[in-house]
Amino acid sequence: MSQSTLDYVLAQRIQGLDSSAIRKAFELAGTLKDPINLSIGQPHFPCPPNIVEAGVKALRDGKTAYTLTAGIPELKEALSQKYKQENGIDYASPDRLLVTSGISSAFLLLFNSLLNEGDECLVVTPHFLMYPAYIKIYGGKMNTISEDFQPEDLNVFKDKKLKIIIFSTPSNPTGTVLTKKQLTALAELAEKTGAYLISDEIYEKFDYDKSFLSVGSFYERAITLSGFSKTYSMTGLRLASIVAPAPIIKTLTTLQQYTLVCAPSVTQWMGIEALKTEMQPYIDDYKEKRDYVYENLKDHYQLKKSGGAFYFFLKIKEKDDDFVVRAVKEKGLILVPGYIFVDSKEYIRISFASEWENLKRGITALKELAS
Amino acid sequence: MSQSTLDYVLAQRIQGLDSSAIRKAFELAGTLKDPINLSIGQPHFPCPPNIVEAGVKALRDGKTAYTLTAGIPELKEALSQKYKQENGIDYASPDRLLVTSGISSAFLLLFNSLLNEGDECLVVTPHFLMYPAYIKIYGGKMNTISEDFQPEDLNVFKDKKLKIIIFSTPSNPTGTVLTKKQLTALAELAEKTGAYLISDEIYEKFDYDKSFLSVGSFYERAITLSGFSKTYSMTGLRLASIVAPAPIIKTLTTLQQYTLVCAPSVTQWMGIEALKTEMQPYIDDYKEKRDYVYENLKDHYQLKKSGGAFYFFLKIKEKDDDFVVRAVKEKGLILVPGYIFVDSKEYIRISFASEWENLKRGITALKELAS
Numbered sequence: 226m227s228q229s230t231l232d233y234v235l236a237q238r239i240q241g242l243d244s245s246a247i248r249k250a251f252e253l254a255g256t257l258k259d260p261i262n263l264s265i266g267q268p269h270f271p272c273p274p275n276i277v278e279a280g281v282k283a284l285r286d287g288k289t290a291y292t293l294t295a296g297i298p299e300l301k302e303a304l305s306q307k308y309k310q311e312n313g314i315d316y317a318s319p320d321r322l323l324v325t326s327g328i329s330s331a332f333l334l335l336f337n338s339l340l341n342e343g344d345e346c347l348v349v350t351p352h353f354l355m356y357p358a359y360i361k362i363y364g365g366k367m368n369t370i371s372e373d374f375q376p377e378d379l380n381v382f383k384d385k386k387l388k389i390i391i392f393s394t395p396s397n398p399t400g401t402v403l404t405k406k407q408l409t410a411l412a413e414l415a416e417k418t419g420a421y422l423i424s425d426e427i428y429e430k431f432d433y434d435k436s437f438l439s440v441g442s443f444y445e446r447a448i449t450l451s452g453f454s455k456t457y458s459m460t461g462l463r464l465a466s467i468v469a470p471a472p473i474i475k476t477l478t479t480l481q482q483y484t485l486v487c488a489p490s491v492t493q494w495m496g497i498e499a500l501k502t503e504m505q506p507y508i509d510d511y512k513e514k515r516d517y518v519y520e521n522l523k524d525h526y527q528l529k530k531s532g533g534a535f536y537f538f539l540k541i542k543e544k545d546d547d548f549v550v551r552a553v554k555e556k557g558l559i560l561v562p563g564y565i566f567v568d569s570k571e572y573i574r575i576s577f578a579s580e581w582e583n584l585k586r587g588i589t590a591l592k593e594l595a596s
Numbered sequence: 597m598s599q600s601t602l603d604y605v606l607a608q609r610i611q612g613l614d615s616s617a618i619r620k621a622f623e624l625a626g627t628l629k630d631p632i633n634l635s636i637g638q639p640h641f642p643c644p645p646n647i648v649e650a651g652v653k654a655l656r657d658g659k660t661a662y663t664l665t666a667g668i669p670e671l672k673e674a675l676s677q678k679y680k681q682e683n684g685i686d687y688a689s690p691d692r693l694l695v696t697s698g699i700s701s702a703f704l705l706l707f708n709s710l711l712n713e714g715d716e717c718l719v720v721t722p723h724f725l726m727y728p729a730y731i732k733i734y735g736g737k738m739n740t741i742s743e744d745f746q747p748e749d750l751n752v753f754k755d756k757k758l759k760i761i762i763f764s765t766p767s768n769p770t771g772t773v774l775t776k777k778q779l780t781a782l783a784e785l786a787e788k789t790g791a792y793l794i795s796d797e798i799y800e801k802f803d804y805d806k807s808f809l810s811v812g813s814f815y816e817r818a819i820t821l822s823g824f825s826k827t828y829s830m831t832g833l834r835l836a837s838i839v840a841p842a843p844i845i846k847t848l849t850t851l852q853q854y855t856l857v858c859a860p861s862v863t864q865w866m867g868i869e870a871l872k873t874e875m876q877p878y879i880d881d882y883k884e885k886r887d888y889v890y891e892n893l894k895d896h897y898q899l900k901k902s903g904g905a906f907y908f909f910l911k912i913k914e915k916d917d918d919f920v921v922r923a924v925k926e927k928g929l930i931l932v933p934g935y936i937f938v939d940s941k942e943y944i945r946i947s948f949a950s951e952w953e954n955l956k957r958g959i960t961a962l963k964e965l966a967s
């Protein structure tokens with residue numbers, strides 16, 4: 226009996242899911258000699274040594290068994306304090322918290338738990354590429370609103386039966402930080418339509434102008450997602466948390482029990498140490514890089530100054546695919562095409578999560594590519 | 597705006613998922629003073645120190661970033677060798693392999709990718725409690741066949757359009773190891789009906805009479821699942837692998853990219869060391885415990901001698917819930933009721949993954965409860 230004799234029939238929900246263009250760029254980088262890489266979606270600095278040593282201690286202390294489904298109590302307590310003090314979410318008690326295996330897993334639990342086939346979703350765009358993927362997997366319908374929206378622009382959605390409203394702030398791919406006026410308008414729309422409002426705050430600490438605000442600080446029905454991956458450079462260790470109304474947390478916890486079981490135990494112990502770690506010097510470095518990129522590219526490309534995250538979203542004059550290929554061929558420069566984040570072929574995303582040397586080479590190459 | 601003013605409407609697919617009775621027992625254990633615990637579904641021994649130190653090295657070497665979606669090449673290569681040499685799966689090349697975050701995550705990827713609403717599934721029973729949960733989440737219909745089946749018993753299914761056939765061998769909760777005749781019959785049924793045949797081999801090394809066989813060794817369309825959690829006592833570290841036909845692996849990898857992203861990076865490095873670790877002394881200890889339990893209980897309960905895993909499934913004379921409550925109240929003994937594994941209230945599951953002292957106290961208590 227051979228594998229070629231029968232078809233492999235896949236479930237409808239996942240047909241058409243494509244490999245991520247980000248990963249393609251990442252793999253392309255491996256084929257070049259001495260490439261300039263401005264495509265990376267994770268910090269260039271190593272995970273701080275005190276966090277690493279907390280992992281070493283947890284391993285040697287035998288913290289290798291299953292944890293409680295919702296996370297170890299010590300981490301939940303530390304997260305509760307973090308949300309209250311740093312995010313102004315005063316209702317973030319440990320029973321309103323779930324510890325999970327990265328923000329992607331949080332999406333999995335949320336969309337699986339909340340979205341029925343045919344449900345309407347609203348995504349603030351340009352958007353992280355996983356949002357439409359999840360909406361597709363679980364059979365939802367996607368609507369978009371530009372991140373530059375004014376409150377009155379949301380009126381067209383107010384009579385829709387929305388199920389999920391989702392956005393990232395600071396944004397991947399644009400670095401835009403949503404304003405209080407915008408967040409208030411989204412919360413009002415959620416309240417009016419009965420939608421769940423999901424705030425993806427994985428880049429919360431990469432907030433260069435102190436403009437970031439958690440919608441959960443003034444809207445208690447918000448579902449707030451925070452990650453450890455980007456802030457502490459531990460993307461491979463899989464840790465994030467969710468604050469949500471208690472009935473939602475209960476449901477997500479049950480589903481986690483049947484799917485992820487628990488976030489990795491050792492990583493959870495590292496999380497406690499991470500929350501005590503001062504990351505401001507790393508953020509200051511990225512702020513300097515943000516300013517450098519903006520100053521050097523603003524006369525060559527149409528671009529908005531990033532308020533956060535570590536990306537710029539550049540408008541270009543040719544199709545994004547063509548530009549990306551030309552950048553590789555002419556300059557050995559790896560970029561991410563914009564079409565995976567927005568319904569347009571006019572943008573590319575660059576990341577300044579990079580050493581200075583690579584970044585400077587990349588910006589020089591971009592200036593030359595524009596002329 | 598308060599959380600009480602609006603309902604929380606959950607997706608249909610997860611309504612009715614209950615908290616696992618295993619976890620309930622586990623939490624109950626925490627409330628007793630000096631309980632006897634025979635409910636635990638993980639080894640009682642610590643993760644071997646060489647594996648722990650491989651984790652320490654990986655952490656200090658900075659292996660904290662995302663890995664390739666399908667797993668680090670070094671681990672995939674080591675797994676390929678393991679499947680070929682230890683399981684007789686000679687087609688288990690690295691491109692037929694996916695590394696994922698534990699067997700539960702493997703189920704998530706598989707059921708999500710393969711099962712459409714209304715699809716028929718066949719589960720060999722008594723069964724691991726997650727199988728029906730996944731069938732429910734993804735809208736499948738569950739059929740069962742007793743693990744004691746004869747090949748001709750499968751004839752009733754041969755004209756059904758089965759989508760998934762799933763079993764564990766050695767089994768949780770019975771410890772039964774399926775015979776070659778049974779596996780062959782299941783493979784033939786899969787071939788005839790076009791079903792995917794999923795073999796959950798997480799307890800493969802807990803094989804006390806050397807009777808375990810991978811169906812993948814003679815049936816190339818099989819989907820074989822192996823875990824690190826039980827064999828190496830690293831349940832909290834989340835690591836498992838899947839061998840399947842290449843188109844399935846490609847699909848699962850794409851879905852993993854959008855959900856789990858990658859298995860925890862440090863755990864993957866520990867996996868390489870784990871595969872070099874001799875676990876036979878641990879298995880010999882459990883074999884001795886298996887024999888002890890059987891010899892001491894066979895005159896008090898109707899039970900089949902376990903061939904593998906670390907469980908016995910005992911027939912009792914009262915309702916399982918009542919028996920479990922009585923065991924707690926009269927003896928401080930924690931057990932798992934059988935109904936979560938089989939459509940019957942006549943069984944309890946005991947685990948002999950335990951220190952000798954706890955095990956002996958537990959068996960004495962069980963003898964007294966039977967009289």
